[in-house]
Amino acid sequence: MxxxxxxxxxxxxxxxxxxxxxxxxxxxxxxxxxxxxxxxxxxxxxxxxxxxxxxxxxxxxxxxxxxxxxxxxxxxxxxxxxxxxxxxxxxxxxxxxxxxxxxxxxxxxxxxxxxxxxxxxxxxxxxxxxxxxxxxxxxxxxxxxxxxxxxxxxxxxxxxxxxxxxxxxxxxxxxxxxxxxxxxxxxxxxxxxxxxxxxxxxxxxxxxxxxxxxxxxxxxxxxxxxxxxxxxxxxxxxxxxxxxxxxxxxxxxxxxxxxxxxxQNAIIKTFTVASVALMPPTLIASIYGMNFARMPELQWDLGYPMALGLMVISAVLPIVYFRRKGWL
CATH class of the missing domain: 3.30.460.20 (CorA soluble domain-like)
Structure with a gap:
């Protein structure tokens, strides 16, 4: 124009x-x-x-x-x-x-x-x-x-x-x-x-x-x-x-x-702690998931509560340890 x-x-x-x-x-x-x-x-x-x-x-x-x-x-x-x-x-x-x-x-x-x-x-x-x-x-x-x-x-x-x-x-x-x-x-x-x-x-x-x-x-x-x-x-x-x-x-x-x-680091830290805390319970659950013919705890009335207790304790202990170290 x-x-x-x-x-x-x-x-x-x-x-x-x-x-x-x-x-x-x-x-x-x-x-x-x-x-x-x-x-x-x-x-x-x-x-x-x-x-x-x-x-x-x-x-x-x-x-x-x-x-x-x-x-x-x-x-x-x-x-x-x-x-x-x-x-x-x-x-x-x-x-x-x-x-x-x-x-x-x-x-x-x-x-x-x-x-x-x-x-x-x-x-x-x-x-x-x-x-x-x-x-x-x-x-x-x-x-x-x-x-x-x-x-x-x-x-x-x-x-x-x-x-x-x-x-x-x-x-x-x-x-x-x-x-x-x-x-x-x-x-x-x-x-x-x-x-x-x-x-x-x-x-x-x-x-x-x-x-x-x-x-x-x-x-x-x-x-x-x-x-x-x-x-x-x-x-x-x-x-x-x-x-x-x-x-x-x-x-x-x-x-x-x-x-x-x-x-992002805080989120990754949370996932890392969660994965580490769940590793011991996973190990215990894997042990009792084995198909061996002779497992004494299978016939024990308190075997199931004991296994659950071990899982909870093994998950709580790492979290307590991380908190005492100041990582959480």
């Missing part, structure tokens, strides 16, 4: 669908979401530049993701999306920064894009003043969105860890304890997934900002250059916070797995 954002007389005009060359040339921001070949051709003919294909956007080499052709910068990085829906992932987004327009090429919709579009409608003169200003303000929205995501998963991780440790200390049913520990493992797994993809996004932004810093003399207007420094500081702090959360998640994951191992 082709969407253009144009500011005329202080008012924002948003157009969707096929457009003529004049409309594309007046636009400050051109957003291509899963573009067709016809839409790509319209933008390329109107702006006289080459739109990267989806295969080119997937390249991992820095030279393929960050480069300059004439006065146009081509900047590609992976971005996190789909956190709210539970089907999160990373998608490559390309920013084509020219002197007159910013072109974004994407195949998914991070929430930051929708929020930024709404902000543009409220303050078009500020958000859509210049192409480089549009891109930097969009980066600000992406960073703010990532900060909110990291804050939320940090709170989720704290709640999950507290519930897991509280359950481990309390004397509750095994089914409830297993459910709480399972929920903690799922939450910690989601935290690890989100922080990893968020860090990937932040590192991609960091590379773009480093490239912009080197090209800011010709690509970024003077009034917007302060935004780059602010974004660099914010991205650096979020990378450190994401790494901290990832390390904390790994620590808590080890702790929860340790709790699970302790619970």
């Amino acid at each position: 082709l969407t253009t954002y144009t500011v005329e007389n202080g008012h924002l005009l948003v157009r969707e669908g096929p457009q003529d060359a004049a409309s594309l040339q007046r636009a400050v921001w051109i957003d291509l979401l899963t573009p067709t070949q016809a839409e790509e051709a319209q933008v390329q003919d109107a702006l006289r530049l080459e739109i990267p294909t989806r295969e080119e956007m997937q390249e991992i080499e820095s030279s393929s993701r960050l480069y300059k052709e004439g006065d146009v910068l081509f900047l590609t990085a992976p971005f996190l999306y789909g956190v709210e829906g539970g089907e999160l992932g990373s998608t490559a987004i390309t920013f084509v920064l020219g002197n007159t327009a910013l072109v974004t090429v994407r195949y998914a919709t991070p929430k930051a894009f929708a929020v930024f579009s709404a902000r543009c409608q409220r303050a078009p003169a500020i958000m859509l003043g210049t192409p480089d200003g549009v891109m930097l303000h969009l980066f600000e929205q992406i960073v703010d969105r990532l900060a909110d995501i990291l804050e939320r998963i940090a709170a989720d991780m704290d709640r999950a860890s507290q519930a897991a440790f509280r359950t481990a200390k309390a004397k509750v049913k095994a089914t409830r304890k297993d459910a709480d520990l399972k929920d903690a493992l799922i939450t910690l797994g989601q935290v690890g997934e989100v922080t990893t993809r968020a860090t990937e996004t932040l590192l991609g932004l960091s590379r773009i900002l480093t490239f912009l810093t080197a090209e800011k003399a010709v690509a970024v207007r003077r009034e917007n250059q302060a935004l780059i420094k602010s974004l660099v500081r914010d991205v650096r702090s979020l990378v450190e916070h994401a790494n901290f959360l990832n390390g904390k998640a790994n620590f808590l994951l080890d702790a929860v797995l340790g709790i699970i191992n302790v619970e």
Whole structure:
């Protein structure tokens, strides 16, 4: 889908669908979401530049993701999306920064894009003043969105860890304890997934900002250059916070797995004690189950009670011994 954002007389005009060359040339921001070949051709003919294909956007080499052709910068990085829906992932987004327009090429919709579009409608003169200003303000929205995501998963991780440790200390049913520990493992797994993809996004932004810093003399207007420094500081702090959360998640994951191992060891110990306690009675029962012709106890009136008593005593003695040793 082709969407253009144009500011005329202080008012924002948003157009969707096929457009003529004049409309594309007046636009400050051109957003291509899963573009067709016809839409790509319209933008390329109107702006006289080459739109990267989806295969080119997937390249991992820095030279393929960050480069300059004439006065146009081509900047590609992976971005996190789909956190709210539970089907999160990373998608490559390309920013084509020219002197007159910013072109974004994407195949998914991070929430930051929708929020930024709404902000543009409220303050078009500020958000859509210049192409480089549009891109930097969009980066600000992406960073703010990532900060909110990291804050939320940090709170989720704290709640999950507290519930897991509280359950481990309390004397509750095994089914409830297993459910709480399972929920903690799922939450910690989601935290690890989100922080990893968020860090990937932040590192991609960091590379773009480093490239912009080197090209800011010709690509970024003077009034917007302060935004780059602010974004660099914010991205650096979020990378450190994401790494901290990832390390904390790994620590808590080890702790929860340790709790699970302790619970499993207790169950195995119970089965081991039960099997050891039942071995002597089994031996006695096996002896009196033999089919010998001469067994004195078979003709004895107290033979049956005696055999049962021996079985009980032989089962109780190992348990008493284990308890005195502190094994139970």
